[in-house]
Amino acid sequence: MELVIIAAAIMLGLGALGAAIGMGLLGGKLIEGTARQPELGPMLQGKMFLLAGLIDAVPIIGVGIAMYLIFVVAPSVGA
Amino acid sequence: MAGENPASTTEYIQHHLQNLVYGKLPAGFERETESGMEVLGADTWTMAYGASEAAAMGFWAIHVDSMGWSIGLGVLFCWVFRRAAVRATTGVPSGMLNFIEMIVEFVDGSVKDSFHGRNKMVAPLALTIFVWIFLMNLMDLLPVDLVPKLMGLAGVGYQKIVPSTDPNITMGMALGVFILMIYYNIKIKGTGFVKELTMHPFNHWAFIPINLFMELVGLLAKPFSLGLRLFGNMYAGEMIFILIAMMFAAGAGTGLVFGGLNAQFFGEDTDGVFWLVIFTLVCGVCWMNLKGKISTGKTVLLTLGLLTIGGGVFALGGGLMQWGWAIFHILVITLQAFIFMVLTIVYLSMAHEEDH
Numbered sequence: 001m002e003l004v005i006i007a008a009a010i011m012l013g014l015g016a017l018g019a020a021i022g023m024g025l026l027g028g029k030l031i032e033g034t035a036r037q038p039e040l041g042p043m044l045q046g047k048m049f050l051l052a053g054l055i056d057a058v059p060i061i062g063v064g065i066a067m068y069l070i071f072v073v074a075p076s077v078g079a
Numbered sequence: 080m081a082g083e084n085p086a087s088t089t090e091y092i093q094h095h096l097q098n099l100v101y102g103k104l105p106a107g108f109e110r111e112t113e114s115g116m117e118v119l120g121a122d123t124w125t126m127a128y129g130a131s132e133a134a135a136m137g138f139w140a141i142h143v144d145s146m147g148w149s150i151g152l153g154v155l156f157c158w159v160f161r162r163a164a165v166r167a168t169t170g171v172p173s174g175m176l177n178f179i180e181m182i183v184e185f186v187d188g189s190v191k192d193s194f195h196g197r198n199k200m201v202a203p204l205a206l207t208i209f210v211w212i213f214l215m216n217l218m219d220l221l222p223v224d225l226v227p228k229l230m231g232l233a234g235v236g237y238q239k240i241v242p243s244t245d246p247n248i249t250m251g252m253a254l255g256v257f258i259l260m261i262y263y264n265i266k267i268k269g270t271g272f273v274k275e276l277t278m279h280p281f282n283h284w285a286f287i288p289i290n291l292f293m294e295l296v297g298l299l300a301k302p303f304s305l306g307l308r309l310f311g312n313m314y315a316g317e318m319i320f321i322l323i324a325m326m327f328a329a330g331a332g333t334g335l336v337f338g339g340l341n342a343q344f345f346g347e348d349t350d351g352v353f354w355l356v357i358f359t360l361v362c363g364v365c366w367m368n369l370k371g372k373i374s375t376g377k378t379v380l381l382t383l384g385l386l387t388i389g390g391g392v393f394a395l396g397g398g399l400m401q402w403g404w405a406i407f408h409i410l411v412i413t414l415q416a417f418i419f420m421v422l423t424i425v426y427l428s429m430a431h432e433e434d435h
Binding site for chain 1: 093316318414417
């Protein structure tokens with residue numbers, strides 16, 4: 001049971017870590033790009049949202065699986 | 080529904096994740112009925128009660144709720160857009176018409192940005208995918224217990240109202256896109272498609288097996304990632320709604336002041352009707368305040384009073400968390416519909432490009 005919880009914790013933590021780095025880079029580059037060429041702002045923002053969604057998918061799926069592990073698998077394994 | 084007991088918590092989640100399945104139970108299956116165990120004499124087509132029966136049906140099963148809700152939403156989409164299209168004029172649009180025009184122009188712009196071939200079908204396809212997936216995802220914003228509870232009162236045991244939390248639906252849509260990709264690859268490129276698959280990264284005959292392997296993996300990964308991304312996002316979102324709902328119910332069960340009241344009336348399993356009454360009363364009070372019948376101070380006091388009867392501050396916290404996650408989720412559902420649409424356009428655009 002403990003291992004299931006630790007697995008979920010690793011899943012959540014590493015997923016969040018990677019996505020946070022990715023999002024940070026993405027947002028930073030967007031601001032850099034828009035500061036350089038403000039007229040490209042709307043176009044870049046659209047592309048940024050697309051990529052943010054792509055990056056977001058991986059940790060969110062991880063969160064879903066982790067929640068399933070914690071609340072459904074762990075109780076049935078342990079108790 | 081009480082949150083303290085792990086078994087019932089697990090049951091609550093699993094009940095929410097179970098589709099309403101219609102299918103064929105094999106002969107010899109031991110079925111649990113009200114009068115005891117019953118062994119089926121022949122293959123039976125029936126509704127499944129619970130996950131074990133749904134699993135026993137195997138291939139010959141259909142998720143009635145997913146099909147019903149997704150087809151219903153598709154019809155709604157067609158009806159609304161047709162209505163707007165029939166009414167369209169050259170004058171200044173207003174209201175609903177304006178909104179529909181905005182969506183159509185947005186999708187049209189996305190297609191123009193990323194699709195460079197000549198094909199009349201891509202823009203309507205993109206519009207259908209975007210609006211349909213958005214509507215299916217939007218079902219996630221309805222309170223998790225509302226429709227299943229109402230359906231339960233009407234005698235339907237299981238109900239999953241968000242079709243895009245069903246991998247069958249998302250993978251089915253991805254498969255549709257995949258078939259179109261293959262079709263246009265063959266139609267536009269002809270033998271060029273075979274050449275692309277076999278000669279692509281390394282242009283030498285000795286590398287054909289390696290090229291074929293790499294290109295096929297890349298080709299098959301597209302529909303998989305397309306379907307699983309949508310499914311995973313919606314499933315995780317739904318899961319979090321369910322978990323918050325569970326906390327909400329658990330908090331209400333151990334509510335600060337009159338938490339025991341509903342336990343007194345309804346036992347451990349709080350009845351949905353109780354919440355409906357409290358919800359209606361709170362809404363009524365807020366409505367009176369909006370109409371200017373009662374002052375804001377009295378409104379706050381009355382609302383707080385009702386909430387304490389209904390289960391105290393925990394319930395309010397649970398409600399706020401649902402609300403907060405729902406607001407974040409609006410971004411997610413729109414973004415996922417948009418991503419599915421853009422990737423479809425990009426994949427079809429790649430199928431239309433002769434050489435690269």
